Amino acid sequence: MDEIVDVPLPAQCPHCQGHVRETRVAAQWQEDLPIVRPHVRQFDVHVGCCDQCGRRVQGRHPLQTSDALGAARTHLGPHAVALIVQLNKQWGLSHGKVATLLRAWFGLSVRASSVTQALHRAARQAAPTYDQLRAQVRGSPMVSPDETSWKVGGVLWWLWVFATPSTVVYAIQDGRGFDEAATVLGADFAGVLVRDGWAPYRRFDQAAHQTCLAHLIRRCREIAEAHPRARWPRRVQAVLQDALAVRDRVRAGDVSAHGAAVARGHLLARLLDLLAAPGPLAESQRLAAHLTTELEAVFSFLFDLTLDATNWRAEQAIRPAVVNRKVSGGNRSVRGAETQHVLSSVIQTARLRDLDPRDVLVDLLRAPRPTASPALAVSPQ
Numbered sequence: 001m002d003e004i005v006d007v008p009l010p011a012q013c014p015h016c017q018g019h020v021r022e023t024r025v026a027a028q029w030q031e032d033l034p035i036v037r038p039h040v041r042q043f044d045v046h047v048g049c050c051d052q053c054g055r056r057v058q059g060r061h062p063l064q065t066s067d068a069l070g071a072a073r074t075h076l077g078p079h080a081v082a083l084i085v086q087l088n089k090q091w092g093l094s095h096g097k098v099a100t101l102l103r104a105w106f107g108l109s110v111r112a113s114s115v116t117q118a119l120h121r122a123a124r125q126a127a128p129t130y131d132q133l134r135a136q137v138r139g140s141p142m143v144s145p146d147e148t149s150w151k152v153g154g155v156l157w158w159l160w161v162f163a164t165p166s167t168v169v170y171a172i173q174d175g176r177g178f179d180e181a182a183t184v185l186g187a188d189f190a191g192v193l194v195r196d197g198w199a200p201y202r203r204f205d206q207a208a209h210q211t212c213l214a215h216l217i218r219r220c221r222e223i224a225e226a227h228p229r230a231r232w233p234r235r236v237q238a239v240l241q242d243a244l245a246v247r248d249r250v251r252a253g254d255v256s257a258h259g260a261a262v263a264r265g266h267l268l269a270r271l272l273d274l275l276a277a278p279g280p281l282a283e284s285q286r287l288a289a290h291l292t293t294e295l296e297a298v299f300s301f302l303f304d305l306t307l308d309a310t311n312w313r314a315e316q317a318i319r320p321a322v323v324n325r326k327v328s329g330g331n332r333s334v335r336g337a338e339t340q341h342v343l344s345s346v347i348q349t350a351r352l353r354d355l356d357p358r359d360v361l362v363d364l365l366r367a368p369r370p371t372a373s374p375a376l377a378v379s380p381q
Contacts (some may be wrong), residue, residue, distance in 0.1 A: 036106050041077065045069060065365045080108060081118045082361035088119060089343045090320070090357065092327040116336075123339035125364045128372040130342040133169050133349055136379040138186050140164040142307060144194040145185070145201065146314035147176055148322060151330030152337045159321055159341070160184065163313035166379050168348040170321065170341040172331070178203040192300070194308045197290060209297035213240050214310040216291070216298075223283045232279045233287070239270050243299060244309060251305060264302045271298065317348060349376055 009020050047058045047069075060067065065078050076084075080102070087093045087101065095112040102108040137143055143162050150159040150172055160171045162184050173180040178200040182189075185204065192208045195201045196215050220237035224230060246263045249255040255263070271291070278288035291298065301309040321344065331337040346364075350357040353376070360375050 038107050039077075060368060062366065067368075076108070076110070076114070076118055078362040078365035079358070080106075081122055081365055082358045084115055084118045085122050085343050085361055086347065086357060088115065089324070089340065090347050092320075092324045094328060119339050119343065120335065122361060122365060123342040125367060125370050126342050126346050126361070126373075128370050129364065129376055130169075130345055132372040132377065133167055133345055134184055136167045137162045137164060137169050137184060138189065140167065140191055140379070142192045142194060143185065143189070144308065144311045144314040145181060146196065146311060146318050147198075148318055148325075150321075150325060150337075152334060153332055154330075157330070157337065159318070159325075161314050161318045161321065163317040164379070165313070166349075166353055168317045168345060168352055170344045170348075172337040172341045176200070192304075192307055194311050194313070196311055197294060202293075208300060210300040210307050210309065211294045211297040212309075212311040213244065213298075214312070216240055216287075219287055223281070223287065226283070227281060230279070230281055230284065232274065232277075232281070232284045236271070236274050236287070236291070239267055239274065240298075243267050243302060247301060247305060247309065260302060264299060267302075268299060271295075320344075320348065346373070346376070 009022055011020070012018065013020055041063065043061055043064055045058050045060075047056065049055070050057055058067065058069070065081075066072070066075055068075070084098055084102070087098045088095065093101070095115040098115045099110045099112045102110045143164055145160065145162050147158050147160045150157045152172065152174070155174075157172055157174050158176045158180065160173060160180065162169045162171070169184060171180070171184050173183070178187075181200060181204075187204075188206050189204050190206045192210060193201055193204055194210045194212065196212045202209070217237055217240050220233040220240070223233040224237070227233075243264075246255065246260060246267070250257075250260045275288050275292055275295075278284040301307040324344075331340055346360060347357045350360045355375055360373055363375065364371070364373055
């Protein structure tokens with residue numbers, strides 16, 4: 001309790017002006033925001049010269065975030081910059097709105113250009129951490145990738161996301177093919193890709209694959225809704241949903257490993273029979289051709305129950321970026337795009353690991369030089 005306020009009885013009854021006798025004291029609580037003013041910290045930096053080599057030397061305090069002593073000696077502290085990063089990259093506020101909020105509520109003299117500079121500074125400090133997260137994704141036994149459109153300088157680019165159970169890495173690139181995916185995963189990625197049916201993913205020939213059943217079930221449902229008399233898409237949907245039911249029963253202990261293998265064989269046989277006769281409907285024929293191409297990746301999750309059957313991890317990871325895109329429209333420059341994917345990766349990975357992104361960002365900003373975050377150094381698989 002920060003403050004206790006005594007609220008005495010009035011001298012007279014407000015209704016009849018009679019004498020008031022006290023019977024009890026009741027507690028009421030109010031939670032409010034404090035009046036915030038900037039905390040200005042002055043560092044008296046001692047500067048000297050080495051008697052041996054003649055080089056200039058100056059002190060460095062752990063709370064400092066910069067060694068600048070000239071025109072750039074006044075700057076925002078780590079907590080202010082961390083808040084800017086979260087307001088813009090996590091919650092989607094524009095640079096102008098961030099500056100307005102900091103001025104109106106915290107009394108910080110900040111312009112939109114200052115917000116931009118602070119974001120770039122944070123990204124520079126977080127660059128080794130981003131490289132560290134990319135290495136963790138490359139070494140992960142299971143990765144779920146996805147991509148969505150993004151604008152850089154008004155030109156169509158693509159925002160990629162690579163999600164594991166404990167790490168999220170974004171990459172804004174000017175293409176949507178195998179080469180762009182390989183810059184993060186590595187062309188020789190040998191884990192399991194849980195992905196949608198986008199063709200470039202199949203070029204990772206050293207990886208095992210699980211195609212997203214949610215996408216396939218959705219296609220079946222759309223065909224069935226557009227053509228109510230068509231039986232084939234409903235039968236395919238039933239096979240896929242039965243496969244998910246088998247997985248759930250095995251995980252619950254209701255079906256043995258042998259029973260799962262038998263069920264898996266029956267499911268594959270049913271699917272093969274359906275693919276052999278999709279019927280005259282063009283949409284069904286296209287889905288049958290796609291399922292034939294993806295056949296080896298349809299039931300991988302029944303061979304290894306630790307695998308996801310859908311790419312839900314990537315879908316959830318890409319959602320904040322889509323919300324951010326609706327507000328910002330993308331990035332104005334390539335540098336802005338790099339800042340975007342570096343800081344977004346750090347924030348989302350910290351949240352995924354139940355860490356406070358603010359603490360991670362403050363530690364990175366206070367480091368004397370860009371360094372990998374110890375808090376995100378180990379990927380808990």
